[in-house]
Amino acid sequence: MENNKISMMDAFLIETLRSNGVSNDEILTKLEQNDLRTWENEYPNNRFSALITLFEEDQTKFKSILLDGYSVKFITMNGLKNLLKLKYDKIADRDYQLHENGIDCLDIDEQQLLSLNQLLSMNWVIQGQPLENNKPTSKLVNIVAAVTI
Template sequence: MTLNRISLMDAYLIETVRSNGISNDELIQKTLNKDQNAWKEILPKLNFERLVEIAEDEELFKSIIEDGYKIKFVTMNGLKNLLKLKFQIDESKYHQIENGLLDLDINEDQLAGIKQFLSDNWQIHEIERNQSTVKVNITVG
């Protein structure tokens, strides 16, 4: 299956909503019904109109939310922010260098999720693997 490509800002919006405890089903239903008033209380600075725009193509929107997405272009800060939003991985969990992140210990689900959303300008190199974690380097180029 080919994943839909979205912008980094669209990914931030989706993952910010999810990171505040909103399920995929609620995200889909409230967006399709243009009823995000409850979210405005917990996320007052977000503009939910972009979600409504994406949801104009209902099948596309459902696929992005349920099946996942690939980001068109991820920056270094974008990668760091998505790791934090999507997986609660902060800067204490890796070493940042000029062109990437080193020694990131993650589980298989996190690895699959990162591989899924990461744009083509990034590469993931497995360094070490044990029963519960995989140590990876994520670099540009």
């Protein structure tokens, strides 16, 4: 499977829809019909026309983005916080701790960790270890800014 790279804004748009219960099939149907009215009315602060552009550039790639996953080209700290909230319902100070170079103590299951590893841009590194609790499939991870030389 090819690693599909998309912009942070495209990821936000997709995850905004998903976090509000919109299925991949519905996303594809609306884009095929070029019908964004419902989304524009429900989420007026978003520019869903960017998804139509991405969809029209390569429909096969767009379907792969939805079904197989994607990585974001570059993620800022605020982008990371927003994607964690939208995609995994993880919120700072409730589910993890912020620090100047990333986040600490994010409790995440193995499936989420796999998708997070794929999603993160190269400017972030995940460090993790198994949790010592009754959830053997959970990991406690830190996400830190990658050091560039």
